[in-house]
Amino acid sequence: MLNIGLIGCGTIGASICKAIDDGTIEAELVAIYDRNLNDADKLLSTLKRSKPQVIEVAEMLKKIDLLVECASQEAVYELIPTALHAHCDVMIMSVGAFSDEKLFKTIKELAKENKCKVYLPSGAIVGLDGLKSASSDEIYSVTLTTQKPPRGLAGAPYIIRNKIDLDKINGKTVIFEGTASEAVKAFPANVNVAATISLTGIGFEKTKVKIVANPALTRNIHEISVEGAFGEFTTKVENVPSPTNPKSSYLASLSAIATLKKLSDPIQTGT
Numbered sequence: 512m513l514n515i516g517l518i519g520c521g522t523i524g525a526s527i528c529k530a531i532d533d534g535t536i537e538a539e540l541v542a543i544y545d546r547n548l549n550d551a552d553k554l555l556s557t558l559k560r561s562k563p564q565v566i567e568v569a570e571m572l573k574k575i576d577l578l579v580e581c582a583s584q585e586a587v588y589e590l591i592p593t594a595l596h597a598h599c600d601v602m603i604m605s606v607g608a609f610s611d612e613k614l615f616k617t618i619k620e621l622a623k624e625n626k627c628k629v630y631l632p633s634g635a636i637v638g639l640d641g642l643k644s645a646s647s648d649e650i651y652s653v654t655l656t657t658q659k660p661p662r663g664l665a666g667a668p669y670i671i672r673n674k675i676d677l678d679k680i681n682g683k684t685v686i687f688e689g690t691a692s693e694a695v696k697a698f699p700a701n702v703n704v705a706a707t708i709s710l711t712g713i714g715f716e717k718t719k720v721k722i723v724a725n726p727a728l729t730r731n732i733h734e735i736s737v738e739g740a741f742g743e744f745t746t747k748v749e750n751v752p753s754p755t756n757p758k759s760s761y762l763a764s765l766s767a768i769a770t771l772k773k774l775s776d777p778i779q780t781g782t
């Protein structure tokens with residue numbers, strides 16, 4: 512049985528732990544950690560079968576095969592290299608951290624040296640399978656258009672820096688247009704998906720991102736348009752926001768669960 516340690520006991524972390532606890536994911540939840548210990552204790556109290564220890568990552572690495580990160584981009588810098596040094600596989604949700612090319616290179620090299628896998632789930636988007644296939648030949652353009660209700664963008668560094676009053680937005684408004692590299696720094700908790708798209712397709716500088724605040728919406732919408740030697744496609748997902756964190760779509764939690772389920776499944780569908 513796969514021994515899992517998890518860092519980040521928020522919305523996505525809680526969904527993953529519940530899925531291990533109820534047997535949806537075949538694995539043992541050995542340890543959990545959150546910099547806010549109350550969040551870890553609260554999550555622990557919801558589990559029925561699993562009895563993970565609440566311990567710091569350095570300690571949990573001695574007991575696990577796979578570290579799940581569902582915390583923040585900061586946590587990727589702080590903990591993922593250490594996990595790979597300890598020969599643990601990792602699954603990362605805060606993929607935006609990889610707009611830092613140096614970090615990405617370090618993690619890729621460490622994974623190779625230590626014979627580890629780094630899993631980056633599709634998260635809140637659909638169409639990564641098609642993009643992956645398409646990238647076996649030339650891709651001409653990739654554009655992500657993300658629309659969220661204004662409260663789903665609250666607290667982003669870009670919003671704060673530009674003093675954008677989200678309460679005053681009363682119609683569909685484009686608030687950001689730029690490269691994926693710029694987007695994941697400006698909205699680190701909103702468009703990690705732009706990073707996953709960039710790593711699968713044509714990179715952070717060539718992938719274009721548009722972010723729209725739309726008060727008429729109750730869902731988080733991600734549209735991806737791709738043109739390449741294969742032809743072209745557009746995907747659109749209308750995501751239910753997670754009740755405990757409107758920035759994160761419920762599909763992101765489900766994607767994390769599906770990635771972990773796949774690890775123990777002899778049949779692997781999709782590209």
Ligand SMILES: NC(=O)C1=CN([C@@H]2O[C@H](COP(=O)(O)OP(=O)(O)OC[C@H]3O[C@@H](n4cnc5c(N)ncnc54)[C@H](O)[C@@H]3O)[C@@H](O)[C@H]2O)C=CC1
Nearest residue numbers: 519521522523546581582583586604605634635700759763
């Ligand atoms: N790849 C994707 O498609 C998606 C990625 N995300 C990202 O996944 C991550 C988790 O999302 P949610 O569960 O919705 O967030 P959340 O805010 O509900 O929970 C995050 C938890 O991690 C803890 N945390 C943050 N930094 C930490 C650190 N350095 N060390 C220990 N604990 C730390 C926080 O205290 C909090 O309890 C976020 O970075 C989010 O931006 C979210 C949605 C989609």
Ligand SMILES: O=C([O-])CC(=O)C(=O)O
Nearest residue numbers: 635701702703704759760
């Ligand atoms: O959950 C979503 O809709 C997307 C998201 O927050 C992210 O990619 O960081």
